[in-house]
Structures are given as structure tokens and as C-alpha cells.
Amino acid sequence: MSVVDEQLHSAARAAAAGDRGSVEAAVDVLWPRVVRYCRARSAESAAHDACLAVARDLPRLARREHPLQEIYRVIRRVVAQGGHITAAAAEGPLQSLEPIAREIVTLRLIDGLSVPDTAGVLGLPVGRVLVVQHRALRTLHGQTG
Incomplete structure (x- = not known):
């Protein structure tokens, strides 16, 4: 039995006793384990939806001068509509x-x-x-420092 299993077993027994x-x-x-699990599932679902949307848009994307820009626009739209990111980004x-x-x-x-991309x-x-x-990295560094 792992340490986590033992901790949960102990907590479950104590909770059953009214603690x-x-x-x-x-x-x-x-x-932390539940959050990681849920984030991974949300990411998988968002990635699946985004890939389908990009695949549907391939004929239109082929005519664009900057297809990568359009692909990210499609992905952002799909993720925003699906609400997949809200839980992870909250x-x-x-x-x-x-x-x-x-x-x-x-x-x-x-x-x-890359920066140009x-x-x-x-x-x-x-x-x-x-x-x-x-500026963003300085802000993030200030939060952790």
C-alpha cells in the first residue's frame, strides 16, 4: 500500500468515525491529484475539438497567406466556445x-x-x-520570488 493509500485509508476510517x-x-x-486528472481530461477534450475544427477548415486555411495564424484563431475560438480552458485557467x-x-x-x-511565429x-x-x-515573465517571477 502506498503512502497516499495509507493516508486516505486513515482519513476515511477517521471520517467514518465522525472526525x-x-x-x-x-x-x-x-x-492536487484530482486537479491534475481533470485538467488533463479537459485538455484532451479541447485538443480533440480543436483538431476537428482545424480539419474542417483545412480547405479555407490552404487559401490563407498565414495559415498558422488562422489555425490558432480557430483553436482559440473552439476552446472559448467549449469552455474547456475556464477550469484550468481560473x-x-x-x-x-x-x-x-x-x-x-x-x-x-x-x-x-519562435518569436516570429x-x-x-x-x-x-x-x-x-x-x-x-x-514584462510578463518579470511579473511571473515577482509572484514566485
């Missing part, structure tokens, strides 16, 4: 950033896009992307 504090202890153990350090800064940090650090996706000058990214 209200044990319920809180069980939630403390479970919370908390955490990125929420303190302005929406454009959050998008730049996500595209650069999570999606791994990020600028193309968002329709911004490269210099603006660099400045907003710099």
Missing part, C-alpha cells in the same frame, strides 16, 4: 497577466513557438512580442 478534520485531511491529499499565476501577455507566454513557453500568429510586431513577453 470532521479527517475529511479536510483527505481533501488535502486528493486535491487559477494559477498566468491569470494575473493581461490576455495578450498570457497568450504570448503560452505560445512561446508552452507551445514552443508568435508574432505572426497574433498579428503583432516581433518587438511587441518581445516586450510583452519580458
